[in-house]
Amino acid sequence: ILNVEQSPQSLHVQEGDSTNFTCSFPSSNFYALHWYRWETAKSPEALFVMTLNGDEKKKGRISATLNTKEGYSYLYIKGSQPEDSATYLCAFLSQTGANNLFFGTGTRLTVIP
Amino acid sequence: ETGVTQTPRHLVMGMTNKKSLKCEQHLGHNAMYWYKQSAKKPLELMFVYSLEERVENNSVPSRFSPECPNSSHLFLHLHTLQPEDSALYLCASSQRAEGHQPQHFGDGTRLSIL
Numbered sequence: 370i371l372n373v374e375q376s377p378q379s380l381h382v383q384e385g386d387s388t389n390f391t392c393s394f395p396s397s398n399f400y401a402l403h404w405y406r407w408e409t410a411k412s413p414e415a416l417f418v419m420t421l422n423g424d425e426k427k428k429g430r431i432s433a434t435l436n437t438k439e440g441y442s443y444l445y446i447k448g449s450q451p452e453d454s455a456t457y458l459c460a461f462l463s464q465t466g467a468n469n470l471f472f473g474t475g476t477r478l479t480v481i482p
Numbered sequence: 483e484t485g486v487t488q489t490p491r492h493l494v495m496g497m498t499n500k501k502s503l504k505c506e507q508h509l510g511h512n513a514m515y516w517y518k519q520s521a522k523k524p525l526e527l528m529f530v531y532s533l534e535e536r537v538e539n540n541s542v543p544s545r546f547s548p549e550c551p552n553s554s555h556l557f558l559h560l561h562t563l564q565p566e567d568s569a570l571y572l573c574a575s576s577q578r579a580e581g582h583q584p585q586h587f588g589d590g591t592r593l594s595i596l
Contacts, residue, residue: 373524401581412486412572415584458525462581468538470585472524 371395373461375473382449383481389445390476392459396440400462403470404433404444408455416444416457449480485509488573488588495563496596503558503591505573511586513579514556516548517572519590525572531556532579560593568595 374393382388394402404416417426422437430447446453456477460470486507495501507514516528530538531550545567547559556573570592574585 403584405587410589412587412589413574413585415586418582418584420582460525468530468532468579468581469527469540470525470581472526474522474524 371461371463371471373459373471373473375457375459375476377476378474379477379479381479381481384449384451386449386480387445387447388449388478389443390457390478392442392444392461392473394440394442394459394461394471395463396438398463398465399437399440400464402435402437402442402462403460404442405458405460406455407458407475413458444476446478449478451480451482454478454480486573486575486586486588488571488591490591491589492592492594494594494596495560497563497565499563500559500561502560503571503573503593505556505558505588507554507556507573507575507586509575509586511575511577512553513576513583514550514553515574515576515585516556516558517574519570519572520566521569528558530579537579563593563595565595568593 402419405413407413419435424435432445435442456475458475460472513532517525529548534550549557570590572590573588576583576585
């Protein structure tokens with residue numbers, strides 16, 4: 370079992386604020402890092418799959434960065450909207466177990482209108 | 483609308499019952515997965531199938547028995563479950579069983595063991 374940690378555990382922001390949260394993972398044997406968004410009563414939705422150190426990905430107001438050497442990824446949301454309220458999950462794959470995604474427990478974001 | 487459909491959405495069963503969870507994907511993917519999420523724990527991978535062959539089995543108790551009759555369907559057969567097996571069971575699929583592909587999830591089956 371590999372340790373994937375996400376912080377903070379939960380977060381409340383005002384509509385219009387920008388925010389970010391962290392995913393930490395082992396810095397050795399990196400293969401890929403996934404980000405998912407999981408709204409209540411829905412299924413997890415893939416946001417990004419990141420594979421190279423220094424990767425930056427963007428989807429609308431959401432972006433992510435990756436540092437494989439130090440073992441962290443940041444997810445940024447610019448100008449948060451109430452519909453961004455969800456749990457954001459990251460998941461790590463090592464080179465030694467490329468079929469096995471290890472998930473963090475997520476950051477639960479609430480955007481207050 | 484999800485490309486991965488799971489049934490039933492909720493299931494309550496006794497410890498001596500036998501039931502099955504069903505997953506169907508309409509995305510033309512070749513890999514399918516079963517995950518378990520217990521309260522306050524991260525998603526845990528249970529099984530991975532690639533082209534109907536099991537390629538990963540994460541030390542799951544034998545009371546959980548997966549079946550993949552074709553690349554579009556995945557079942558999880560349950561028998562003699564324990565109360566600690568109460569959890570949300572999620573199915574997912576991806577283009578290939580390879581870590582650079584995003585996974586597409588179903589809505590899950592909420593299982594309660596009495």
